[in-house]
Amino acid sequence: MYITDKILPELPAPSSSKGVLHWLKTNLFSSPVNILITFLGLFLIYKIVPPAIQWAFIDATWVADTREECLGEGKGACWAYISNRFGQVMYGFYPPEEYWRPNLAGILLILLTSLLFIKQMPKKVWIGAFILLVFPFIAYFLIHGGSFGLSEVGTDKWGGLMLTLIISLVGIAAALPLGIILALGRRSTMPVVKSICVIFIEFWRGVPLITVLFMASVMLPLFLPEGSDFDKLARAMIGIILFQAAYVAEVVRGGLQAIPKGQYEASVAMGLSYWKSMNLIILPQALKLVIPGLVNTFIALFKDTTLVLIIGLFDLLAIIENVLGSDSSWLGFFTEGLVFAAFVFWIFCFSMSRYSMALERKLDTGHKH
Amino acid sequence: MSEANKQTDQKFALQMINVNKWYGDFHVLKDINLDVTQGERIVICGPSGSGKSTVIRCINHLEEHQQGQIIVDGIEITGDVKQLEKLRTDVGMCFQHFNLFPHLSILDNLTLAPRWVKKIPKAEAEATAMKYLERVKIPDQANKFPGQLSGGQQQRVAIARSLCMDPKVMLFDEPTSALDPEMISEVLDVMIELADEGGMTMLCVTHEMGFAKQVADRVIFMDAGQIIEENTPNEFFNNPQSERTQLFLSQIIAH
Amino acid sequence: MAENNTHLKPSKPPIWNDPKYRSLFFQALLMFGLGLFIYTIVQNTLTNMEARGISTGFAFMSEKSGFDILQSLIPFNSDSTYGRTFIVGILNTLLVSALGIFFATILGFLIGVARLSNNWLLSKIATVYIETFRNIPLLIQIFFWYIVVLRAMPSARNSHSLFDSFFLNVRGLYLPAPVTESGFIYTVITFIIALIAVFILKNWAKKRQEATGQPFPVLLTSLGLLILAPLLVFLVTGSPLTWDVPVLKGFNFKGGISVIPELFALLLALTIYTAAFIAEIVRSGIKAVSHGQTEAALSLGLTPSQTLRFVVIPQAMRVIIPPMTSQYLNLLKNSSLATAIGYPDLVSVFMGTTLNQTGQAVEIIMMTMTVYLTFSLLISAFMNWYNAKMALTER
Numbered sequence A: 001m002y003i004t005d006k007i008l009p010e011l012p013a014p015s016s017s018k019g020v021l022h023w024l025k026t027n028l029f030s031s032p033v034n035i036l037i038t039f040l041g042l043f044l045i046y047k048i049v050p051p052a053i054q055w056a057f058i059d060a061t062w063v064a065d066t067r068e069e070c071l072g073e074g075k076g077a078c079w080a081y082i083s084n085r086f087g088q089v090m091y092g093f094y095p096p097e098e099y100w101r102p103n104l105a106g107i108l109l110i111l112l113t114s115l116l117f118i119k120q121m122p123k124k125v126w127i128g129a130f131i132l133l134v135f136p137f138i139a140y141f142l143i144h145g146g147s148f149g150l151s152e153v154g155t156d157k158w159g160g161l162m163l164t165l166i167i168s169l170v171g172i173a174a175a176l177p178l179g180i181i182l183a184l185g186r187r188s189t190m191p192v193v194k195s196i197c198v199i200f201i202e203f204w205r206g207v208p209l210i211t212v213l214f215m216a217s218v219m220l221p222l223f224l225p226e227g228s229d230f231d232k233l234a235r236a237m238i239g240i241i242l243f244q245a246a247y248v249a250e251v252v253r254g255g256l257q258a259i260p261k262g263q264y265e266a267s268v269a270m271g272l273s274y275w276k277s278m279n280l281i282i283l284p285q286a287l288k289l290v291i292p293g294l295v296n297t298f299i300a301l302f303k304d305t306t307l308v309l310i311i312g313l314f315d316l317l318a319i320i321e322n323v324l325g326s327d328s329s330w331l332g333f334f335t336e337g338l339v340f341a342a343f344v345f346w347i348f349c350f351s352m353s354r355y356s357m358a359l360e361r362k363l364d365t366g367h368k369h
Numbered sequence B: 001m002s003e004a005n006k007q008t009d010q011k012f013a014l015q016m017i018n019v020n021k022w023y024g025d026f027h028v029l030k031d032i033n034l035d036v037t038q039g040e041r042i043v044i045c046g047p048s049g050s051g052k053s054t055v056i057r058c059i060n061h062l063e064e065h066q067q068g069q070i071i072v073d074g075i076e077i078t079g080d081v082k083q084l085e086k087l088r089t090d091v092g093m094c095f096q097h098f099n100l101f102p103h104l105s106i107l108d109n110l111t112l113a114p115r116w117v118k119k120i121p122k123a124e125a126e127a128t129a130m131k132y133l134e135r136v137k138i139p140d141q142a143n144k145f146p147g148q149l150s151g152g153q154q155q156r157v158a159i160a161r162s163l164c165m166d167p168k169v170m171l172f173d174e175p176t177s178a179l180d181p182e183m184i185s186e187v188l189d190v191m192i193e194l195a196d197e198g199g200m201t202m203l204c205v206t207h208e209m210g211f212a213k214q215v216a217d218r219v220i221f222m223d224a225g226q227i228i229e230e231n232t233p234n235e236f237f238n239n240p241q242s243e244r245t246q247l248f249l250s251q252i253i254a255h
Numbered sequence C: 001m002a003e004n005n006t007h008l009k010p011s012k013p014p015i016w017n018d019p020k021y022r023s024l025f026f027q028a029l030l031m032f033g034l035g036l037f038i039y040t041i042v043q044n045t046l047t048n049m050e051a052r053g054i055s056t057g058f059a060f061m062s063e064k065s066g067f068d069i070l071q072s073l074i075p076f077n078s079d080s081t082y083g084r085t086f087i088v089g090i091l092n093t094l095l096v097s098a099l100g101i102f103f104a105t106i107l108g109f110l111i112g113v114a115r116l117s118n119n120w121l122l123s124k125i126a127t128v129y130i131e132t133f134r135n136i137p138l139l140i141q142i143f144f145w146y147i148v149v150l151r152a153m154p155s156a157r158n159s160h161s162l163f164d165s166f167f168l169n170v171r172g173l174y175l176p177a178p179v180t181e182s183g184f185i186y187t188v189i190t191f192i193i194a195l196i197a198v199f200i201l202k203n204w205a206k207k208r209q210e211a212t213g214q215p216f217p218v219l220l221t222s223l224g225l226l227i228l229a230p231l232l233v234f235l236v237t238g239s240p241l242t243w244d245v246p247v248l249k250g251f252n253f254k255g256g257i258s259v260i261p262e263l264f265a266l267l268l269a270l271t272i273y274t275a276a277f278i279a280e281i282v283r284s285g286i287k288a289v290s291h292g293q294t295e296a297a298l299s300l301g302l303t304p305s306q307t308l309r310f311v312v313i314p315q316a317m318r319v320i321i322p323p324m325t326s327q328y329l330n331l332l333k334n335s336s337l338a339t340a341i342g343y344p345d346l347v348s349v350f351m352g353t354t355l356n357q358t359g360q361a362v363e364i365i366m367m368t369m370t371v372y373l374t375f376s377l378l379i380s381a382f383m384n385w386y387n388a389k390m391a392l393t394e395r
């Protein structure tokens, strides 16, 4: 028999099991193999990081009027190569005096979407619908012009980061409703509807985007009645939207599958019609579940927009590779161009993937409670 | 008992001497002293977070303690790889969530360790496995997979899996708390039978008071990382001494 | 009253409100609409092609192509037909994809495991690798390796060399090629015999383990057998294998195996990009095996390596294989970016050059898409088979 009512004090852990030294020992030097790995890793970092910093920052030329100023002993990256033609990098051949138009559209979009992130915002659905259904037309009138006293700027003048963003945003916005319909269709009990949707989805998911872009730019004109020709960007957009819709459909289908069967039965028991129960009960739940997945397909689409350079559109990468790269007075800074493009894409994709991961975690805990 | 017995005595199946453990800066076990003689059956209880699982897990070295000694079958645990292998064949463990291997059939779950650790021929290992499956009353499930069994059946398989290694000490960490109420008794029955056979040293974390009264030689109450009270089941339940024990028991009965 | 009613069928709604007829009607309408749509497109296409003077049909496949291809696995010259171009393109696509899948799998596994390492630095380096390469468009990475790295290689005269037999220069990578002599066949035969022996050994070891419980070090002995036996025969027969080492002749290297820079750059980019995704798959596959599984195995006395072999890896592989196959499929599709740097893959030589020369867009694009679709369906079929098999052995 043993009894005590004395609660012993909490003692600090012995020094051998905490502190910096303990951390170093367990995380870097726990065994001979680990010691070796740690030193190899340090060597690798030493070989890559300091030279990269030296090139990109310390020895870099930030301002220069001519190519020659960037050349010479001990000169690193020539960022003047980008900054001197920053306008083109951002907007392509868009007339500089009209830059305010895409800027305004961009700011509008940012303001509208930031409304969605305010917690207590009422009527979020309507704001979302406005962004998806009305805003594109406003943006088109602003950027394309040709009415309301704005001069017309044809899509052949659009380019740079602006074009990259337009293609990916329009792509996802249009693919979303189409993808939802396809996902519902794939789960339909009507055999004809189901097989059409399955074939459609599997077709686009089975072919590379390049072949889709070729199809859009070469074959699409043949499909249309004679004389009805529309521009290259619109054709590419059609291809991208159909392609993207198939991927969106698969993500949405995953969300629909995750909704417990009871929810479907309950909505039928309430006497709701198919479309009412989908719109009011099933889709809101499913779409919330699939936001991380949708962000991930958007990231993939965003990276894939670079392929439009192959069919002759001037997105960010194409401007850097084909326009800046072929300027004879600035030859030889291809590396800087690519590094800059890589950096821009990386910032976008990395932050979006972090966002999607955070959402996923939030949804995960939300579901357990 | 309060005086730590520094001598390693062969008649003890298990000794813990002034064991202290920290998770980072959190002092989770404080001066744990415990002697268990061979064949003794001990029930450990206490509020959640009091360190019961940690004690059990230190005994087969799934967790490392930082101070004090743990002596199993006369040998002090050091974490030496060879010694660990022997320690773990001598000490069997059942988990709250069974932890059966879902990709192996029930029979393969039972024969995996005997075949690869004890190097027993397959046929012999299967015969032993069937013997233990019969003891836990589910020989007809041998070729199914864990996912096809109910929780109670899975836990019985887990007990059989440990018994196949012929351990000297069995550790149970809340074996029934993940089970639906109607399955609890089928698992407890198996454990009671095991206890009644005698010979097996058992340490069982559980809140099943009926089980404790029926089989335990001693009940240990833990709180805040230390052993608060230790007594025969009769004394423990009918005449708890410490205030904390009284509080804990009143809460359990209230449920 | 009630008795009479038992013979009555439940009354039906009017036909236009019966869900069954509604759905039939809707489906018929949909079919009709789709048919009309396809008919219009076909009609439009035919008129358009006639107006532009584009011929139809597959006669062009047997016409002479009139161009050369940078790299082909089967004999090809400008006299060869467009049909042969198609085959060369498919083979080149398969070549770069197969190599890419091979290297990306190895690299991806290494990085995925490194990410889980208890060495903090190693796991951080793996994280940086993954986050860097999967968030930069593949096309940029291809350009980077092709233009920034390979173009900056020295001329043939100043090649980077390893052991004076591997050379890397602006024209590509040059490796020694094995040249076999008459006696080499014995080494090959020995190797095949060793392979069979390993197979028998494996079975025997399994049987013996079952019978006596004694494990046999199959992996070590097999490796020894596979390496030592052929090596012994090889030496006894007088080393009947020489290496055709590339040598500098004039401005370029002759002999050996040459890897054109387009292939090298594409392979590098595909490997590094896909490995980042595979690493994540491997990591989450291993993490999907709960800690409880490892603990249960360890507490039964299994050693850490036995725990890996019998408990962790088999379960992780089930999680890893399905997404892994879809990464392989992505790699195959991504290899079509070859066209951006002129590696002669299917898209580049067929949908690019051949389409330009013949103008037969519909046939060529359809054929190209069919090739990719076929591979996709094959891989999906494998995945369905695998999932069904796993579902069987699980429940």
Ligand SMILES: Nc1ncnc2c1ncn2[C@@H]1O[C@H](COP(=O)(O)OP(=O)(O)O)[C@@H](O)[C@H]1O
Binding pocket: B023, B026, B028, B046, B047, B048, B049, B050, B051, B052, B053, B054, B055
């Ligand atoms: N791996 C761990 N790291 C940090 N703290 C832990 C860990 N495992 C358990 N703990 C903490 O240690 C305390 C005791 O845990 P445990 O032994 O599981 O309690 P019990 O089994 O009695 O409920 C708890 O407060 C728990 O939060």
Ligand SMILES: [Mg+2]
Binding pocket: B052, B053, B054, B174
């Ligand atoms: Mg516990």
